[in-house]
Amino acid sequence: MVLGSIPAWEADGELQILLCKRAIEPRRGYWTLPAGFMENNETTEQAAKRETEEEAGANIELQPLFSLLNVPHVHQVHMFYRAKLLDLNYAAGTESLEVKLFAEKDIPWDDLAFPTVSNTLKFFFSDHAKVREGGSYGLHTLDIYKPMRQPEPT
Amino acid sequence: MVLGSIPAWEADGELQILLCKRAIEPRRGYWTLPAGFMENNETTEQAAKRETEEEAGANIELQPLFSLLNVPHVHQVHMFYRAKLLDLNYAAGTESLEVKLFAEKDIPWDDLAFPTVSNTLKFFFSDHAKVREGGSYGLHTLDIYKPMRQPEPT
Numbered sequence: 001m002v003l004g005s006i007p008a009w010e011a012d013g014e015l016q017i018l019l020c021k022r023a024i025e026p027r028r029g030y031w032t033l034p035a036g037f038m039e040n041n042e043t044t045e046q047a048a049k050r051e052t053e054e055e056a057g058a059n060i061e062l063q064p065l066f067s068l069l070n071v072p073h074v075h076q077v078h079m080f081y082r083a084k085l086l087d088l089n090y091a092a093g094t095e096s097l098e099v100k101l102f103a104e105k106d107i108p109w110d111d112l113a114f115p116t117v118s119n120t121l122k123f124f125f126s127d128h129a130k131v132r133e134g135g136s137y138g139l140h141t142l143d144i145y146k147p148m149r150q151p152e153p154t
Numbered sequence: 155m156v157l158g159s160i161p162a163w164e165a166d167g168e169l170q171i172l173l174c175k176r177a178i179e180p181r182r183g184y185w186t187l188p189a190g191f192m193e194n195n196e197t198t199e200q201a202a203k204r205e206t207e208e209e210a211g212a213n214i215e216l217q218p219l220f221s222l223l224n225v226p227h228v229h230q231v232h233m234f235y236r237a238k239l240l241d242l243n244y245a246a247g248t249e250s251l252e253v254k255l256f257a258e259k260d261i262p263w264d265d266l267a268f269p270t271v272s273n274t275l276k277f278f279f280s281d282h283a284k285v286r287e288g289g290s291y292g293l294h295t296l297d298i299y300k301p302m303r304q305p306e307p308t
Contacts, residue, residue: 001155001231043224043297044231065222065293070197077155077198139219139293143197 002076002116003047004035005083006124007060007090009101015128016101017121018085020055022113023097030113033080033120034058036095048081056099057091060084067123069116070143078116082124082137115144156230156270157201158189159237160278161214161244163255169282170255171275172239174209176267177251184267187234187274188212190249202235210253211245214238221277223270224297232270236278236291269298 007018019031034055038047045062052058063082070077092099102108104125112118123140131137161172173185188209192201199216206212217236224231246253256262258279266272277294285291 038231040229041226043226044222045224045295045297046226065295068198068219070199072195072197072200075194077192141199141219143199 001038001044001047002035002078003038003044003051003081004033004078005048005052005060005062005081006033006066006120007052007056007058007083007085009085009088014103016103017107017124018056018058018090018099018101019107020092020096021098021100022095023092024095027113029097030111031108031117032113033117035078035080035117044079045081048079048083052083055093055096057089057093058099059086059089061086064137065139066137067116067120067140067142069119069141071116072143073145080120115146119144155192155198155201156189156232157192157198157205158187158232158234159202159206159214159216160187160220160234160274161206161210161212161237161239163239163242168257170257171261171278172210172212172244172253172255173261174246174250175252175254176249177246178249181267183251184265185262185271186267187271189232189234189271198233199235202233202237206237209247209250211243211247212253213240213243215240218291219293220291221274221294221296223273223295225270226297227299234274269300273298
């Protein structure tokens with residue numbers, strides 16, 4: 001089980017999401033939401049919060065579960081919680097080269113590390129547009145069967 | 155990860171839930187929702203459906219994820235999907251002594267196998283009452299820290 005969060009910062013009506021540039025393989029140099037393997041003796045929420053602190057040095061308030069993505073060919077289930085970034089004192093952890101806030105228009109879609117991340121971000125921005133019109137965030141589930149085949153970043 | 159379902163049968167305005175009496179330890183002789191360990195190469199939905207077929211011989215249509223329960227002291231995460239029971243041709247599998255439909259008032263609350271099951275059923279009936287008044291089912295999350303300490307069934 002891989003647990004992570006979608007750390008959101010909203011100021012002056014603009015939404016930004018905190019992404020980490022991976023310092024480790026697989027997918028070194030690509031951008032990801034903070035996430036990692038759940039450990040024993042912790043809950044899914046604790047794992048999501050811990051990974052966000054470890055990889056992005058971010059102080060967050062965890063919100064409801066937002067996405068559940070099955071990746072059966074690698075025997076993984078990825079889950080992402082929505083999260084409110086509490087301040088801007090984030091910093092790259094040892095597994096990140098860089099940590100940065102991105103507005104939707106600036107998301108490096110071609111340089112995202114994993115399809116679970118890109119799909120979660122797509123669901124998130126889609127829901128966020130609905131929330132602005134009085135809707136609400138849902139729980140999104142997706143099964144990803146296709147192994148990842150992408151060129152190395154240039 | 156333990157995946158299961160809440161197989162619901164609704165007829166003449168009455169809701170009934172399919173429970174299985176466990177034929178195996180732990181908690182042999184106690185009632186449970188059909189559920190079991192997720193296997194490699196399957197999705198959470200496939201696991202929930204497979205376990206329901208194996209333990210209860212039930213034909214179901216899987217509905218959205220309903221509960222996610224962390225049980226950190228045994229290193230488990232339990233998830234239950236709502237499910238529509240498609241017919242009454244269910245039958246106990248090898249891991250069940252008996253499979254039976256229960257209305258809410260008949261649920262054997264004192265003889266349920268696991269707190270993840272009793273809490274999921276409580277959430278379910280509570281939501282079902284809201285659905286009858288125009289509400290909707292939610293996603294329920296709960297962390298269960300207390301190890302189970304209950305007497306053997308008499």
